[in-house]
Amino acid sequence: xxxxxxxxxxxxxxxxxxxxxxxxxxxxxxxxxxxxxxxxxxxxxxxxxxxxxxxxxxxxxxxxxxxxxxxxxxxxxxxxxxxxxxxxxxxxxxxxxxxxxxxxxxxxxxxxxxxxxxxxxxxxxxxxxxxxxxxxxxxxxxxxxxxxxxxxxxxxxxxxxxxxxxxxxxxxxxxxxxxxxxxxxxxxxxxxxxxxxxxxxxxxxxxxxxxxxxxxxxxxxxxxxxxxxxxxxxxxxxxxxxxxxxxxxxxxxxx
Amino acid sequence: xxxxxxxxxxxxxxxxxxxxxxxxxxxxxxxxxxxxxxxxxxxxxxxxxxxxxxxxxxxxxxxxxxxxxxxxxxxxxxxxxxxxxxxxxxxxxxxxxxxxxxxxxxxxxxxxxxxxxxxxxxxxxxxxxxxxxxxxxxxxxxxxxxxxxxxxxxxxxxxxxxxxxxxxxxxxxxxxxxxxxxxxxxxxxxxxxxxxxxxxxxxxxxxxxxxxxxxxxxxxxxxxxxxxxxxxxxxxxxxxxxxxxxxxxxxxxxxxxxxxxxxxxxxxxxxxxxxxxxxxxxxxxxxxxxxxxxxxxxxxxxxxxxxxxxxxxxxxxxxxxxxxxxxxxxxxxxxxxxxxxxxxxxxx
Numbered sequence: 001x002x003x004x005x006x007x008x009x010x011x012x013x014x015x016x017x018x019x020x021x022x023x024x025x026x027x028x029x030x031x032x033x034x035x036x037x038x039x040x041x042x043x044x045x046x047x048x049x050x051x052x053x054x055x056x057x058x059x060x061x062x063x064x065x066x067x068x069x070x071x072x073x074x075x076x077x078x079x080x081x082x083x084x085x086x087x088x089x090x091x092x093x094x095x096x097x098x099x100x101x102x103x104x105x106x107x108x109x110x111x112x113x114x115x116x117x118x119x120x121x122x123x124x125x126x127x128x129x130x131x132x133x134x135x136x137x138x139x140x141x142x143x144x145x146x147x148x149x150x151x152x153x154x155x156x157x158x159x160x161x162x163x164x165x166x167x168x169x170x171x172x173x174x175x176x177x178x179x180x181x182x183x184x185x186x187x188x189x190x191x192x193x194x195x196x197x198x199x200x201x202x203x204x205x206x207x208x209x210x211x212x213x214x215x216x217x218x219x220x221x222x223x224x225x226x227x228x229x230x231x232x233x234x235x236x237x238x239x240x241x242x243x244x245x246x247x248x249x250x251x252x253x254x255x
Numbered sequence: 256x257x258x259x260x261x262x263x264x265x266x267x268x269x270x271x272x273x274x275x276x277x278x279x280x281x282x283x284x285x286x287x288x289x290x291x292x293x294x295x296x297x298x299x300x301x302x303x304x305x306x307x308x309x310x311x312x313x314x315x316x317x318x319x320x321x322x323x324x325x326x327x328x329x330x331x332x333x334x335x336x337x338x339x340x341x342x343x344x345x346x347x348x349x350x351x352x353x354x355x356x357x358x359x360x361x362x363x364x365x366x367x368x369x370x371x372x373x374x375x376x377x378x379x380x381x382x383x384x385x386x387x388x389x390x391x392x393x394x395x396x397x398x399x400x401x402x403x404x405x406x407x408x409x410x411x412x413x414x415x416x417x418x419x420x421x422x423x424x425x426x427x428x429x430x431x432x433x434x435x436x437x438x439x440x441x442x443x444x445x446x447x448x449x450x451x452x453x454x455x456x457x458x459x460x461x462x463x464x465x466x467x468x469x470x471x472x473x474x475x476x477x478x479x480x481x482x483x484x485x486x487x488x489x490x491x492x493x494x495x496x497x498x499x500x501x502x503x504x505x506x507x508x509x510x511x512x513x514x515x516x517x518x519x520x521x522x523x524x525x526x527x528x529x530x531x532x533x534x535x536x537x538x539x540x541x542x543x544x545x546x547x548x549x550x551x552x553x554x555x556x557x558x559x560x561x562x563x564x565x566x567x568x569x570x571x572x573x574x575x576x577x578x579x580x581x582x583x584x585x586x587x588x589x590x591x592x593x594x595x596x597x598x599x600x601x602x603x
Contacts, residue, residue: 060464083466090460097457100325101508101516110457113450114465145511165465 011074013169013200014059019068028054030223041195043211043218044204047244050222052204084114087162091173094154098147105142107157111164132163152183171202188214273432304431305423309528311438312487317520318445319479320500322456332497334389335367336484338396340493342366343418344403351407367481375477421492421543430489437486492543502550506557
């Protein structure tokens with residue numbers, strides 16, 4: 001990391017100001033304002049089709065808002081090019097990756113690619129990869145094909161990739177779909193430990209119980225932002241019922 | 256166009272050394288090999304060229320094809336090959352109309368690269384119609400080619416079979432030269448861009464979030480595909496050329512790592528082309544077709560081998576229960592109803 005990190009360090013990781021986005025004439029994110037401070041573990045909850053994934057894509061600059069502005073580490077998100085600071089595990093990423101002949105080590109090494117797109121890896125690159133593998137407990141499995149691992153192990157490969165990148169922001173979209181309960185608990189403990197070391201985490205999760213236990217902040221959206229605050233307050237308010245409405249969301253979600 | 260002119264300059268520049276290579280280095284080596292193995296076929300200059308061409312195709316086919324197959328874009332190779340045929344026809348047509356003597360391979364290169372970029376746009380902005388668009392471009396290109404060829408009077412239809420089905424005897428010095436040059440160019444390009452290409456293939460969204468320009472690497476990939484397809488089509492024929500980007504890759508799919516799968520793909524492709532060219536010469540049958548059938552034969556063998564391998568592994572696992580530590584069974588909690596009542600994972 002360079003001097004630039006020091007300069008931008010006090011800034012919020014993500015700031016969204018009055019952000020709206022629509023697919024054609026169907027609004028998906030409506031006037032959302034949200035700030036994520038460094039070191040936050042934000043759980044993003046909401047019904048299916050509520051715009052959680054789209055909001056995250058807006059935050060990462062993968063989509064441009066129709067109106068409003070998103071800043072990522074102080075830069076307009078779509079112009080942000082310091083890719084090594086951000087790691088994203090998209091929904092179903094691990095399922096798709098299962099078909100390719102790629103070893104655990106190869107996949108984790110990809111975390112270093114933004115640092116070194118060409119040329120030999122330095123000792124510090126290799127060290128970052130080894131440490132990441134060790135951190136998630138995959139040292140024994142480095143030469144396995146990712147597709148031959150269990151769901152939980154595969155998930156840890158993707159986390160290790162983010163760790164190898166030494167990213168400051170880790171964004172996960174429903175990472176534990178298809179993972180057994182035991183591995184899932186271990187996985188969330190791992191996330192909490194990582195967060196304790198200072199990594200900012202944004203987690204989209206359908207299991208509200210899990211989110212309220214592990215996250216330091218909750219944002220509840222259904223197109224609009226219904227709640228943003230700490231988990232205790234979230235449990236007391238009826239933001240959840242507001243956001244989920246009368247079951248309409250389930251009917252609407254049919255993509 | 257700039258790319259083309261610089262390409263031609265490079266080619267002219269490399270011509271004298273290439274002749275030296277073809278005759279004094281490679282040719283001498285093949286003659287020695289012919290004597291050592293007692294195979295006079297290796298002494299004929301046209302067969303030497305055919306083997307050299309085949310070896311080059313065996314390298315660049317899987318080198319580009321591995322990325323293409325794992326992005327599930329193999330159809331693009333076939334599309335580009337068929338539009339390259341239109342490129343050949345355009346070249347012949349223009350030559351005939353304006354009494355020029357352009358190489359139809361060069362016009363094929365231009366048309367294929369142009370189509371490659373167009374196809375990439377379609378894939379980028381495409382939705383469900385991408386498949387349909389590709390099919391339309393594929394047949395459209397081929398249709399244009401056939402129309403142009405019949406619209407031109409004179410004997411241009413004569414050499415067309417060679418482009419359609421491929422041929423060993425028509426592999427000229429210039430086309431081997433082009434193939435060697437392309438092999439160098441494509442190999443260097445893949446080696447330089449290996450990391451971003453792999454990242455984009457493995458997890459395009461994460462690659463984008465990590466600041467890698469997925470669009471540009473996709474463009475690079477389709478242009479490389481166009482180069483491979485056009486340079487290989489004289490041996491393989493436009494109808495069959497895409498096979499060399501796909502079949503060896505599928506055969507090598509059980510490799511553990513991505514790097515190994517590329518190397519294994521190249522190895523399989525080399526066995527395929529060398530066997531295919533030899534059989535084709537021996538029995539006087541079409542080169543492209545023989546190569547493709549050999550490739551499919553190897554694929555079927557590898558399937559059989561893989562099944563056998565799995566069975567032995569299963570036996571071994573029963574013998575050594577310690578192995579089971581790694582095979583954790585996914586329990587059924589994953590299919591419990593979610594808090595929001597959603598069914599996201601069943602939908603896909």
